[in-house]
Amino acid sequence: MRSSIQLATLNYALVVAEEGSFLRAARRAGIDHSALSRRISDLEYAIGARIFHRHARGVGPTPAGERFLDRLRSVLLELDNILTLARTGIKDEQQRLSIGSNGFILAGRALDAVIEFGQCHPNVTVSLIEGSHPEPGATLGGAKVDVAVTSCSRSTGGAFELRLWKDTLAVVLAPNHPLASRPIIEWSELGRETLLVRKGEAFLLADAVGSDVQLPAVVEHQACAGILLRLVGNGLGVALIHDGDANSVPEGAVCRKLRIGGKPIQICNFARWRPDNANPALPVFIAFLRDRYSS
Structure with missing residues (x-):
């Protein structure tokens, strides 16, 4: 299931919950209204539960959707924290x-x-x-x-x-x-x-x-x-x-x-390196050469 759900779709679900409207959420996310609705429908099908119920004033989370969205916020926040720590470690750690x-x-x-x-x-x-x-x-x-x-x-x-x-x-x-x-x-x-x-x-x-x-x-x-x-x-x-x-x-x-x-x-x-080299500084140097010195 995980491979069939895109991270962007999960973020869109949170935007829909915050906006209470597919139309407003689509405008905020910069995506076509029908494409956003289709993504949410595919997400609901993938997890086997209805996340939102539609009503005259827009949309709102179902009880199952409320639990799903609360957990999703925690997971995505933790993911942001992990990525921030990883970027900080790569930037600050002295490498050779x-x-x-x-x-x-x-x-x-x-x-x-x-x-x-x-x-x-x-x-x-x-x-x-x-x-x-x-x-x-x-x-x-x-x-x-x-x-x-x-x-x-x-x-x-x-x-x-x-x-x-x-x-x-x-x-x-x-x-x-x-x-x-x-x-x-x-x-x-x-x-x-x-x-x-x-x-x-x-x-x-x-x-x-x-x-x-x-x-x-x-x-x-x-x-x-x-x-x-x-x-x-x-x-x-x-x-x-x-x-x-x-x-x-x-x-x-x-x-x-x-x-x-x-x-x-x-x-x-030429620059030559082995693909099995796990030194984290190596891809940084290769990207630098490719960006500034590659012919």
């Missing part, structure tokens, strides 16, 4: 969320998204975990990843996926590099360069630019992006960066636009 990232080049918009989420949801403590190929549910650095924000297009099975923004790549060089005077650099011009990347990024880079594009000589470093850019500034190679992070390039290095065949090199980002 682990976000895994491949940290490709520099943060790009991923870090902006995490910062904005933290500002909008101060009750969620976010832990950032970097790995070369993070997957939701995996353990990196001793912590379990709730959601992976990654530029890798390859995913293991069983994870839900949300397509996010695209980042455009730029190249960072030493100020005295022969190509530093050029505002735009073609990928083919990096053929004789040494490309400095962090551990695991060579795989991601090949995935981003495509298997048919030849990579320059790649040297991987187990170091943060800041150290990598200092090496670049001292002439030990070149590095890639998200175009949106150009302002974060330290003094002693320059950032230039990068193209392949005259076209920007774009990397699509």
Whole structure:
């Protein structure tokens, strides 16, 4: 029986009792008069008792209807209290969320998204975990990843996926590099360069630019992006960066636009998470990404 009775119909029954008229109740509830009458008739049929009797001045509850409506008011009030407590608990309870990232080049918009989420949801403590190929549910650095924000297009099975923004790549060089005077650099011009990347990024880079594009000589470093850019500034190679992070390039290095065949090199980002993850902060973060960052 419960599945056949809608909550709205129960609320309508209370409105009819308060107004003493189907017409006035319909106007108050914003529903067609005949549709409201039909809903009440269906409710009476479902519970097997007449709730209202009709008379010349309108409607009034029957003795059985009086008992039903009194009990219904108590039940709906208790339901309101439960929902209020649930909303308050979700809002006030401090929660934790682990976000895994491949940290490709520099943060790009991923870090902006995490910062904005933290500002909008101060009750969620976010832990950032970097790995070369993070997957939701995996353990990196001793912590379990709730959601992976990654530029890798390859995913293991069983994870839900949300397509996010695209980042455009730029190249960072030493100020005295022969190509530093050029505002735009073609990928083919990096053929004789040494490309400095962090551990695991060579795989991601090949995935981003495509298997048919030849990579320059790649040297991987187990170091943060800041150290990598200092090496670049001292002439030990070149590095890639998200175009949106150009302002974060330290003094002693320059950032230039990068193209392949005259076209920007774009990397699509994804959020991936396991559907069996019961962390209450996870759907909040996914809804935030879908609302503000989904492509």
